[in-house]
Amino acid sequence: MSTEPRRWQTEADRLANASLEKGDPTGWFEQLYAAGESGAVTMAWDHSEPHSLLADWTNAGAVDGTGKRAVVVGCGLGAGAEHVAGLGFATTGFDLSPTAIRTAKSRNPESSVDFRVADLFELPDDWRRSFDLVVEIYTVQALPRDLREQTVGAVVDLVAPGGALLAIQGVRAPDDDGSGPPWPLTRDEIELFSGSGLRRVALEKLRDAQGFTDWRAEFTRG
Ligand SMILES: C[S@@+](CC[C@H](N)C(=O)[O-])C[C@H]1O[C@@H](n2cnc3c(N)ncnc32)[C@H](O)[C@@H]1O
Known part of the structure; x- marks a missing residue:
């Protein structure tokens, strides 16, 4: 049975909080995209069209x-x-x-x-x-x-x-x-x-x- 990936926004909050607590304001971006690539969450900021x-x-x-x-x-x-x-x-x-x-x-x-x-x-x-x-x-x-x-x-x-x-x-x-x-x-x-x-x-x-x-x-x- 396949599992739907979780929404990336919740993961973003979790990863960002952990990263910021460690005094690292940017470390969570790569972690979030990697989680998207692995299928654990949906891909963040996933647009096929320009803003x-x-x-x-x-x-x-x-x-x-x-x-x-x-x-x-x-x-x-x-x-x-x-x-x-x-x-x-x-x-x-x-x-x-x-x-x-x-x-x-x-x-x-x-x-x-x-x-x-x-x-x-x-x-x-x-x-x-x-x-x-x-x-x-x-x-x-x-x-x-x-x-x-x-x-x-x-x-x-x-x-x-x-x-x-x-x-x-x-x-x-x-x-x-x-x-x-x-x-x-x-x-x-x-x-x-x-x-x-x-x-x-x-x-x-x-x-x-x-x-x-x-x-x-x-x-x-x-
Ligand atoms: C909110 S997302 C917006 C992505 C894209 N501009 C869009 O509108 O879909 C912010 C982007 O900035 C990148 N970013 C954050 N800090 C950065 C830095 N110091 N140097 C380069 N890119 C950074 C993140 O990895 C992420 O892709």
């Missing part, structure tokens, strides 16, 4: 990445990176989790995306300020609030002169007790992206296709 607010933004702006470089931060299973590559960008998608990156590659065997295992807090020097488009969806909110400035700073550092950053993050609800993950962002926290030489171009509060209320914020360097 609706990313797709709406690229469609509305008729974004053309020909001759440009893009990076997708914390790309998970790769749907966002595939979408960005489809616009013509030479695209890097990176994630801390080797299992996520292996799964992204196996799901997209013909992909032009350079899928890499990399830690946002220890990125290669030659990635600094070198991407024309940086896409960041839900990675900042997946890390604890006391890391927020460091996390946002590392994302901002990827944007090339004249380049753009698109950030999609949950909106912190008034009754949020702070016991993440996730730790959705306040308006002031979204404004942190405007530091280090970036300028805000747009900030919207929108309902996404899954019914969540998100910030969609666009910034530019230059």
Whole structure:
């Protein structure tokens, strides 16, 4: 008799609490993806389509990445990176989790995306300020609030002169007790992206296709 995998969300809470208690804010991501790969739980953040607010933004702006470089931060299973590559960008998608990156590659065997295992807090020097488009969806909110400035700073550092950053993050609800993950962002926290030489171009509060209320914020360097 086959057993249905458990829902990943419950496992995420358990693994995240154990990891955070040990003072390790990121160790649980790989554990969670590995549990998904083994079939013990459903696969976390398992989307075959790009985030609706990313797709709406690229469609509305008729974004053309020909001759440009893009990076997708914390790309998970790769749907966002595939979408960005489809616009013509030479695209890097990176994630801390080797299992996520292996799964992204196996799901997209013909992909032009350079899928890499990399830690946002220890990125290669030659990635600094070198991407024309940086896409960041839900990675900042997946890390604890006391890391927020460091996390946002590392994302901002990827944007090339004249380049753009698109950030999609949950909106912190008034009754949020702070016991993440996730730790959705306040308006002031979204404004942190405007530091280090970036300028805000747009900030919207929108309902996404899954019914969540998100910030969609666009910034530019230059
Ligand atoms: C909430 S998930 C979102 C995944 C994907 N962006 C999406 O929207 O489906 C956060 C992702 O960030 C990755 N991540 C967390 N900390 C990271 C770090 N320090 N460096 C790179 N990736 C990280 C996790 O492994 C996970 O895939």
